[in-house]
Amino acid sequence: SLGTKLLDFTQLDLAYNDQWQSSLPAITDYSVFSSRRPMRSNPPIADGRLRSLSAALTYDSRPMMRRKHIDTRLGGGTWTRISASVELASPDLIATDFAFRSYAIHLEERRRMLGLGFTTLTAAAGLATGQVPPQRYFAVDVRANGLTCQGGGVRSLSDSNFYGTRTAMATLRHDFGRLLFAKSHLPLIRDLPFTLSV
Numbered sequence: 001s002l003g004t005k006l007l008d009f010t011q012l013d014l015a016y017n018d019q020w021q022s023s024l025p026a027i028t029d030y031s032v033f034s035s036r037r038p039m040r041s042n043p044p045i046a047d048g049r050l051r052s053l054s055a056a057l058t059y060d061s062r063p064m065m066r067r068k069h070i071d072t073r074l075g076g077g078t079w080t081r082i083s084a085s086v087e088l089a090s091p092d093l094i095a096t097d098f099a100f101r102s103y104a105i106h107l108e109e110r111r112r113m114l115g116l117g118f119t120t121l122t123a124a125a126g127l128a129t130g131q132v133p134p135q136r137y138f139a140v141d142v143r144a145n146g147l148t149c150q151g152g153g154v155r156s157l158s159d160s161n162f163y164g165t166r167t168a169m170a171t172l173r174h175d176f177g178r179l180l181f182a183k184s185h186l187p188l189i190r191d192l193p194f195t196l197s198v
Contacts, residue, residue: 002015009062013057017050017053017087020049021045021046021047048096050135052094053088053089055085058081058082058084077112079109080109083104087100098132099131103128105125106124107122108121113174117177120174121172127166137164139162141161174197175195178195
């Protein structure tokens with residue numbers, strides 16, 4: 001892979017992937033705590049050699065800081081991040097067992113709202129065409145600790161995940177922190193050590 005900064009706040013990443021992939025059964029049923037439920041097997045994937053080219057263009061308005069030869073993004077009050085990516089696997093271009101194209105776009109925006117905390121908008125969409133192997137499906141994870149939309153990768157199946165070759169999602173989250181309680185000016189309520197997110 002190769003990555004470079006094109007302009008301020010803008011990053012271009014190019015990658016060549018060469019992977020042997022095959023399904024494996026669960027190799028052990030050992031567990032520290034005994035369970036009466038049967039062990040879930042690994043999700044099946046399409047066996048073969050996956051060679052592909054991918055590119056991603058990202059705009060991120062958060063400032064960067066170099067620390068010990070590593071660039072890190074600084075957390076800020078308000079910021080915007082937009083990323084567009086494409087992956088191409090074609091036997092006409094590179095010897096591969098798969099033939100597909102995948103496109104994805106991801107937007108995250110965080111803004112201060114009415115002096116009562118921060119609102120974060122997350123939106124993502126993806127489209128994959130051709131003979132897409134299951135390990136390159138998009139996954140939408142709707143666990144309580146976050147919503148993500150990612151393409152590619154092998155991950156465990158879950159009752160809170162959705163997989164497919166087409167995906168779209170949007171979420172809106174507002175973090176009040178302690179402000180809602182503190183600004184209530186109500187005795188005892190204003191001193192509660194809790195935060196609130198909606």
